[in-house]
Amino acid sequence: MQSPRNLRLSLISLLLLVVPASFGALWIRSVAVEQRPIKWQKFTSDAVSMHLRDGRDVLVFASPSYHPESGLAVLALGDPRIRRAFNSGDFVALILEYDDWQGKEIRTLFHEFGPTKAPFVVLYRSEDSPTSIRPISADAVLQHLPETFRPPYGVLFGVSIALWGVIWVIGASRGTGGLHDSTPATPTPDCEDSAQNVKSSRRDL
Incomplete structure (x- = not known):
């Protein structure tokens, strides 16, 4: 004994x-979850309003198919730090792909933030005014994302x-x-x- x-x-x-x-x-497990790719949903004004009512921030990526910088913007938004923020639930990701300026949704964004031929990002906050980010870079986007505690x-x-x-x-x-x-x-x-x-x-x- x-x-x-x-x-x-x-x-x-x-x-x-x-x-x-x-x-x-x-x-x-946390590393594996945080590094998953961003799941982009189709942008609509109604979707933005719904998520904001639920208290969630919304990141909108407006991507013109005719502009060469759209590919670079996709790479910037695929930064591991941005993916980590998305997979931690910091924001909902919506994408608006368009090939002209006549669509209803893109004209709504142009009316609110001003027209541009280049791709741009809009961050809608549930408790603050929206922010337009252009040109797109990982650091510029991260600067406006909320910081949340993550267990070390x-x-x-x-x-x-x-x-x-x-x-x-x-x-x-x-x-x-x-x-x-x-x-x-x-x-x-x-x-x-x-x-x-x-x-x-x-x-x-």
Whole structure:
């Protein structure tokens, strides 16, 4: 049967294995989720109004098919930091692709933000006025996106691994191997009596 000290060391060792594994799994999952591509939905004025009523910010990408900068804008909006913000639920992504200026939806945006031949981004906020971003760059978009707290699973994973290593080394340096109790066993009274009897028998002989 394990002594109380051995049992405590075993429980601590088990905990120090479970905690890093848990943080590691959460870290891998968060990285995988955050790096998923942005799921663009078709832009409509009604869709913007609906999401704003739900308290969600909306990022609209107006992409003219005839303009060469549209491809560069797509690359900028695919920046890992913007994908992370989208997959964290910071905004809803809507796209308006058009090939002329006569469409109802693009004319609505032109009326509100001014006409342009180049692609542009509009960020609608549920609690603030909308912002037009042009020219499009990842840094310009990120500057206007809300900052949300994200648990630092990677840091916690690293710290827990380091802590596990330190405690394991300390246990090994004490001869416990992190698990076993090296304290010498204390003789029981029965053992002491038996030893005395053996000594007496030897003297009688």
